[in-house]
Amino acid sequence: MRFQNTILVLFFSLFISTLCKNDDESAAVFISSLSSSSGHLTFALSASDPTVSQDVFFHISGPSSYSYIGIGTGTVMQGGLMFVMYSNATGDGITLSSRIATGNNEPVFSPTLDIDILPGSNTSNGLMTVNARCKNCLSWSSGALNLSDTVYPWNYALGPNTAQNVKLTSNSPSACLEMHVEYGLFTLDMTHLTMGAGALPTSFTSPIGSRASGSPVLTSNFPTIIHAVLATIPLVLFLPTGVIFLRIFPGSVRWHWVSQTVSSVIGLFGAAVGFYLSTWFNKSKSFSSGHQIIGYIICAGMIVQWFLGFWQHRIYKQKQSPTKYGLIHRYLGHFVFVLAIIDGGVGLSWSYTASPVIIGYSVAVGVVAIVHFSLVAWKRWEKQKPHGVGIFEIKTQQNSPEADRNL
Numbered sequence: 001m002r003f004q005n006t007i008l009v010l011f012f013s014l015f016i017s018t019l020c021k022n023d024d025e026s027a028a029v030f031i032s033s034l035s036s037s038s039g040h041l042t043f044a045l046s047a048s049d050p051t052v053s054q055d056v057f058f059h060i061s062g063p064s065s066y067s068y069i070g071i072g073t074g075t076v077m078q079g080g081l082m083f084v085m086y087s088n089a090t091g092d093g094i095t096l097s098s099r100i101a102t103g104n105n106e107p108v109f110s111p112t113l114d115i116d117i118l119p120g121s122n123t124s125n126g127l128m129t130v131n132a133r134c135k136n137c138l139s140w141s142s143g144a145l146n147l148s149d150t151v152y153p154w155n156y157a158l159g160p161n162t163a164q165n166v167k168l169t170s171n172s173p174s175a176c177l178e179m180h181v182e183y184g185l186f187t188l189d190m191t192h193l194t195m196g197a198g199a200l201p202t203s204f205t206s207p208i209g210s211r212a213s214g215s216p217v218l219t220s221n222f223p224t225i226i227h228a229v230l231a232t233i234p235l236v237l238f239l240p241t242g243v244i245f246l247r248i249f250p251g252s253v254r255w256h257w258v259s260q261t262v263s264s265v266i267g268l269f270g271a272a273v274g275f276y277l278s279t280w281f282n283k284s285k286s287f288s289s290g291h292q293i294i295g296y297i298i299c300a301g302m303i304v305q306w307f308l309g310f311w312q313h314r315i316y317k318q319k320q321s322p323t324k325y326g327l328i329h330r331y332l333g334h335f336v337f338v339l340a341i342i343d344g345g346v347g348l349s350w351s352y353t354a355s356p357v358i359i360g361y362s363v364a365v366g367v368v369a370i371v372h373f374s375l376v377a378w379k380r381w382e383k384q385k386p387h388g389v390g391i392f393e394i395k396t397q398q399n400s401p402e403a404d405r406n407l
């Protein structure tokens with residue numbers, strides 16, 4: 001009896017181990033803990049015998065707090081095939097988008113791949129999961145998966161997961177992506193893939209035939225932040241301060257001139273960073289969106305303002321009387337200031353910034369605008385008062401008669 005039991009146990013163990021072996025050898029599984037959140041990313045890949053079918057099956061899952069989860073081939077973005085998943089428009093399902101990147105910029109949707117989304121794909125309980133079958137993926141013309149490579153390179157990238165960003169939810173496979181917050185590289189032993197029957201991997205609980213290449217890398221979208229800071233602060237804060245230098249305190253043309261020149265140069269540099277940034281995203285590559293067009297008008301306005309100010313000052317010194325250039329300079333200046341306020345808000349919503357940040361921005365620029373226009377109106381009212389000479393007027397007249405009368 002004892003002998004029989006031993007034989008039974010041995011037989012059973014052999015059966016189980018054979019089953020597990022089948023699992024192990026029909027898929028490669030990569031599991032990684034993440035640097036930018038607690039949670040795991042899982043990628044499991046299987047394929048049938050290439051002599052029978054060219055289909056590839058895969059499973060991707062990870063925290064749904066990320067805007068997107070992308071898995072790509074290769075060690076760099078350029079030229080790799082990427083599977084990018086994100087929540088659908090209602091936030092409970094999945095959109096899977098096959099994309100190709102031309103470099104370190106937003107990958108472009110590639111409709112040439114025929115991908116079926118399989119059951120079990122959804123967004124729930126804090127997880128995004130996709131099970132998919134990529135038809136004829138092995139013979140995909142733009143880059144074959146090498147099934148004999150034991151260290152085939154792959155990468156992953158995770159979209160923004162911070163409170164400052166609106167989470168991506170879309171049904172469109174070409175939805176706009178923002179820069180990732182983290183990426184990582186790994187290799188898969190592709191020889192595992194061809195041994196199974198050609199179905200979705202069944203076990204993703206432990207890594208199989210995979211290895212992380214180095215540690216995950218946290219990325220920052222500092223060019224966007226530099227653009228936002230350098231284009232916004234000089235235009236919506238320093239430009240009006242330069243008007244106060246002229247009109248209120250210390251009432252000096254020189255202070256005004258220096259301040260507006262410095263603000264414009266920084267603002268133009270910030271806009272130039274915006275030009276560079278535009279090459280990153282599909283939405284901005286054509287340089288023709290509303291935010292960019294308003295930006296061009298502001299840049300042109302700043303340059304024209306500088307020359308108008310310079311020219312009017314020159315003529316004033318010769319004639320000692322106001323010029324029409326001064327009038328245009330005054331109103332164009334206010335126009336550029338208001339446009340910059342608007343464009344900053346348009347830029348924030350265009351880059352999927354969360355509402356609290358946009359509300360904070362609106363309140364801050366609203367306060368600056370109210371203070372600025374109130375002071376300018378008060379100054380003008382004081383000037384026009386019959387027989388009255390206000391305190392600010394004495395100050396500006398002492399420092400520069402031109403400032404008060406003409407600019």
Ligand code: HEM
Binds near residue numbers: 072075084104107
């Ligand atoms: C809007 C979308 C994206 C933008 C603007 C973008 C931009 C960039 C930039 C600027 C870098 C260089 C970062 C550095 O050196 O610190 C980079 C690196 C990287 N990205 Fe992306 N990326 C995007 C989407 C993706 C996606 C979807 C994936 C993968 C599925 C990915 C994978 C990688 C990898 C693996 C690297 C490191 C290797 C390399 O420099 O190519 N990226 N990306």
Ligand code: HEM
Binds near residue numbers: 232349
């Ligand atoms: C001159 C006035 C401008 C102002 C005040 C301004 C301001 C802003 C702001 C506040 C953002 C949001 C950034 C963020 O979310 O952190 C933004 C985004 C952006 N701006 Fe501008 N901008 C200006 C001009 C331009 C110009 C001339 C261009 C290019 C031609 C440009 C290209 C962009 C791009 C591509 C983004 C999107 C970045 C993303 O999606 O992450 N901007 N801008």
